[in-house]
Amino acid sequence: RKEVEQDPGPFNVPEGATVAFNCTYSNSASQSFFWYRQDCRKEPKLLMSVYSSGNEDGRFTAQLNRASQYISLLIRDSKLSDSATYLCVVKGFNKFYFGSGTKLNVKP
């Protein structure tokens, strides 16, 4: 079983739509959680950390459910520039585990 699992997509949505991604992790002792965004042929860039209480940054909201071992990312009012692959990353004590990424295509 993979440490971190994501739906690979692609999610094809129109501009202005709301879209949500989920990610599940297998190790209940996991300590930290992140969403990264990766554009084609570029490096992953930190989008946001995910906290137990949930957190929001502009149009982006991240939530963590420790009991069910999943994290989510909600994007409101999608922009063309949001098109990218979104990587869920889970940190154990000494290692970062990556999901396979979810591809988002925002269409005009």
Added chain:
Amino acid sequence: DTEVTQTPKHLVMGMTNKKSLKCEQHMGHRAMYWYKQKAKKPPELMFVYSYEKLSINESVPSRFSPECPNSSLLNLHLHALQPEDSALYLCASSQVFADSRGQPQHFGDGTRLSIL
């Protein structure tokens, strides 16, 4: 702008060449990482340095040789690579390696390596 800088951005080399990839960060981070990423796949961990000592080697072939000369620099020496080693090589850093404080990794923009 990335706070982790990698050079070169692109590298084409033959299977008999020796070359090095370089990574530098000035954020005071004490953990540095090398990842390999193939197209449409997530980054795959190769090596971790913590306080300039090698902490993790994910069974990487010896044709890849990492080096951490000081807390800001990380090198990856390449020798006798194979065509399947062509990939994006990413360097990353984080404040510390084994910790529970939830600090993320920051990535450099990578070296795109092609082996002829």
